[in-house]
Amino acid sequence: MxxxxxxxxxxxxxxxxxxxxxxxxxxxxxxxxxxxxxxxxxxxxxxxxxxxxxxxxxxxxxxxxxxxxxxxxxxxxxxxxxxxxxxxxxxxxxxxxDADQPVSLLFGSCRQATPQATGRQLPPDALDAYARRLMADPDHRPDLLVLLGDQVYADETSHKVRRFLRRNRPAGHDGPADQVITFEEYTKLYLESWRDPEVRWLFSTVPSVMIFDDHEIIDDWNTSASWRADMAREPWWRERISAGLASYWVYQHLGNLSPDELDADPLYQKVSAAEDATDLLHDFGLGVDDPGSAENTDQPYQWSFALDLGRTRLVVLDNRCNRVLTPGARAMLPAAEWDWFISQAHGDYDHLVVGSSLPWLMPPAIHHLEAWNEKVSESRRSRRWAAFGEKVRRAFDLEHWAAFGKSFDALGELFRRLGEGGVGAPGHRVGAGGAYAAPASISVLSGDVHHSYVARAEFGHAMATPVMQLTCSPIHNEVPLPLRPLMRVAWLPPVTRAVRGLAKSAGASKPLVRWKRLSGPYFGNAIGTLSLDGRHAQALIEGTTKDGRLHEVVAAEYQP
Structure with a gap:
């Protein structure tokens, strides 16, 4: 054959x-x-x-x-x-x-399959639109495409995939009828999404790195400890999580590794040498399904990764699989992986770019709502009150950085120390006196929230390094119309003050950092570009028109 x-x-x-x-x-x-x-x-x-x-x-x-x-x-x-x-x-x-060469990063998240596959009347696919423009002007190709989660939707399948599930699942299967569960079913998601002709060409000619978000597994994946306990009782869950993580490792994660990292990855060496790696990957998928605990000192498999392009360092963080969900000790990353992240923040570079599928800086009112919810859900005074908080958490997807308050503050403190430079700062050393130079910029690239915006962090005093939140989502999806006004008002100061009062009443501390929206929000399909040249940074988010072209919708320039 x-x-x-x-x-x-x-x-x-x-x-x-x-x-x-x-x-x-x-x-x-x-x-x-x-x-x-x-x-x-x-x-x-x-x-x-x-x-x-x-x-x-x-x-x-x-x-x-x-x-x-x-x-x-x-x-x-x-x-x-x-x-x-x-x-x-x-x-x-x-x-x-290449120290003097500019760097261009294309980024975004949340891409459902082609309109022909989904049957939904979504706005034009921003990745398709970008591919068509690049075909007409190939000299302006980016250095890297950074995909920030929900590259496939295991829990929101197309008509085509649902037909496959109906025809191929054995009688009496107790899994969700319209969601994928097995590795074979996962392969159908990648087949329909990545064989889109324009996107297939784009992937063949622009390097790419990828990180998962929740929909590669299931909506609100690893929201909390009680969420995990509930899912563990589902008879189909073990197969789903094993297949989801194994397929992600094959289709997405492997390509994130450099040739040297591939040589050092023991799983890749075993898989590539095996006659049939099915059992290896099945057991791997089950074994890495552990977000850690405060008492667990074993280092989980690391999905986060880093790379350098010229004078730019990109660090992409796992915001999902390895979360610590122990009440009272919740963290976005386990201790060992956080230490690795800190080590990557040290180094000789001009621009630090952090890829985080979940925005670090959300609309402020939503941030305070999540901070309130974390305190209520972990209440020791009333089980009913804590149970109520957990219901609210799941109902409204309150599980971003603000819902992991210690991690939110730690990330802000790291950025502050980086941006201030000086003795003891975690930047790159300049001279023999122990002083460190502050980066020219710090940018957090994110997706998930199905709208796009640019915000700047403020640390209460003048700081040379601008710290920016760049959120671009979705590439090909949409936010329901009723939610758009809520996301707009969540930026308004009166609403922010009211929700901050609610968070304070529950014992949530005031954030160590404040932030100001510079541009957005934009709710259409979009793709973002971060251009870094010398000490200058420029962020551009482009949305799609009805006829599938790109136009500027959000922009910002920043430098020390």
Whole structure:
């Protein structure tokens, strides 16, 4: 049986003179990538759950160059597709000394499958629109696409996927009829979403990194300890969480790793060497489903990752899987992973960019509501009051950084120390006196909330480093019309003061940082670009018009 290319190629990491390319094929085969200029790489596929994947490391790329490439299965060329109307897929490398090169990051979150697959009348897909523009102007391609969660929706499936579930599930299956549960069902989500022609071309020519949010598993994943206890009682949950995390590792996380990190990842080495990695990945998915506890000193599998592009450091955080949910000790990251994050904040860079699927700075009234809810849900005075708080938490999705108050404050304190520089600050060292230089900018890229805005943090005193919240969501979805006025008024000072009073009455402390909205909110489909050049930063969020073009909707410029 001749293997075919099912999904891909996805250009993932470009590091120095090497690049990684991910593919899914229809049968076992050897995948070879040949790039212009003589660079190449090959890898056999590995098998899991009856599916076949490969991650190919292409070596020998010339620095500061563009390399068109082709993909072969055995000796049969499968990419570019014969007769394709799209421009060639290329690998662009940065100069060997790229300190003075600008950096451009494309970002966003929350992308449901194509309109043809969903059957919903959603506004035009912003990623499709960006791909079409890049085809017409390929010289302005970004350095990296940062996808910040909900790349697929396991709990909000299309008509096509639902038909598959009805036809293929065994009689008497007790799982939700319209949600995916097994690994095989998860593969259908990626197949319908990533074979969108424009997006497939975009993924083949712009490097990408990805982090999950809740919908890759289920809405409000790991909201609280009691939520986990309730889900654990569902007879289908173990299969769902195992398949969800295993498929995420294969389809999304593997490509986040550089070639050296792949060599050091013990799971990847076992999976790629196994004749059939199904049992390995099934057990892995169950084993990593543990957000940790205050007493647990074992370090969980780390989904967070970091990379450098020129003078920019990008750190992308796991806001979901490894949460600490122990009442009274709740944290967005377990201690070991927080320490790793702090270590990444040290270093020689000009711009720090933090990828967080959940916004750090929410509309202020919503922030105070979440702070109130955390105190009420952990009340020791009244079980009924705590139970009421838990019901409110789940009903209104109150589980962002503000609902993990200690983590919210710790992140703000880190940014303050970074932004002030000086002796003892966690920035990069300048000179022999122990002083540290403050970064030119700190930007938090986020999604999740289905609207876009830019806000600036204020720490109560003049600070050279601007600290910005850049939220861009959704790429292809929508927020219900009744919620839009609520999200607008949540920025208003009178509403903020009233909800802050409520939070104070429950014992929530005043945030250590204040923030001001500079632009937005915008509620349509959108994609964001963060451009970093020297000490200057520019954020641009573009929405889609009815005819599928992009136009500016939110913008901000900042520098020391």
């Amino acid at each position: 001749t293997a075919q290319l099912l999904i891909g190629p996805l250009l993932r990491r470009v590091t120095g003179d090497r690049a990684t390319i991910w593919v899914e094929t229809s049968a076992p085969t050897t995948v070879r990538v040949e790039a212009e200029g003589g660079a190449s790489g090959s890898a056999p596929t590995f098998c899991a759950y009856g599916h076949h994947y490969a991650l190919i490391v292409v070596s020998g790329l010339a620095p500061g160059s563009w390399h068109s490439y082709r993909v072969l299965l055995e000796d049969h060329e499968v990419w570019p597709v014969a007769g394709s109307p799209y421009p060639p897929s290329v690998i662009r490398t940065r100069a060997a000394d």
